[in-house]
């Protein structure tokens with residue numbers, strides 16, 4: 620049994636599908652602040668399996684203890700957290716409270732219950748402005764906004780905890796840019812209000828919910844001047860979690876764990892695409908035209924960011940298999956079947 624915090628969210632729901640398909644039982648712990656229980660009903664439809672869930676907040680240690688005890692979970696995958704960069708600049712305390720305090724409460728609850736395996740959702744944002752590409756896991760860490768700092772702080776807390784207790788198995792997964800949706804079209808990304816990220820915005824232009832895309836800058840030192848990112852299909856990302864969990868289980872079951880360290884791994888494809896390349900791929904996948912206008916650079920944006928995926932291949936035996944056409948096609952399938960997300 621795996622406790623999945625934030626399991627009703629975008630990446631969490633896709634990971635629940637892969638866990639269930641691989642034979643794990645899951646219990647989702649989610650406060651539904653940026654997600655919908657309907658996503659879990661759909662995970663049940665996709666997998667034909669039961670999804671247990673508890674409405675609860677990660678800052679509530681007693682609720683976490685109860686969830687761990689009742690479910691008899693042997694490991695936790697921790698997705699729950701706030702993730703909008705702009706909002707984090709305006710409401711830093713909310714980000715430190717939800718993300719950092721929420722993780723500390725979770726770790727305390729895990730300690731109290733003797734649950735010692737954790738997979739944590741980190742982000743490539745912890746590399747700051749890259750000094751060298753592709754990004755390897757030993758690239759210097761920094762953060763430029765409270766959201767990124769909250770991820771970095773949690774990583775440091777996890778490293779300290781792991782150093783203090785070598786029987787605590789931790790995997791830190793640094794995601795690049797998750798996009799796309801499950802091939803069923805039943806679950807996908809459902810942003811509230813104006814999407815902050817590129818792919819959901821493009822999909823809303825394609826479906827007619829927005830008139831045009833603003834391209835934030837075309838004077839970066841990249842192939843066409845627009846920002847380059849390492850987009851990764853959310854189904855590949857979900858499988859990366861399964862592999863991280865299985866690797867943690869394998870290490871944990873070894874006799875001698877004295878030399879165990881946090882398993883810190885990039886989850887990306889290693890391939891970067893520009894904003895305009897994404898727009899063209901989406902037009903092809905959807906058969907719709909995506910009008911766009913060039914606008915000023917978005918403050919805090921970087922020119923290019925893409926992963927060196929070698930460690931994931933070596934340590935987890937995982938590599939991303941799906942390319943940009945599949946990412947766009949699955950996003951379009953989800954968006955066109957659910958133009959208002961889970962509200963339909």
Ligand code: UD1
Pocket residue numbers: 704705742743744766767795796797815816817818820832833834835836845846847848894917918919920
């Ligand atoms: C953003 C966050 C990052 C976070 C990640 C999560 C910022 C500055 N960074 O990364 O911390 O971990 O999301 O997925 O918000 N773009 C447009 N027009 C748009 C939206 C985006 O041109 O309407 C461009 C951006 O300038 C960028 C690219 O598309 O070049 C990707 O943007 P986005 O999807 O927001 O991801 P990141 O900036 O990589």
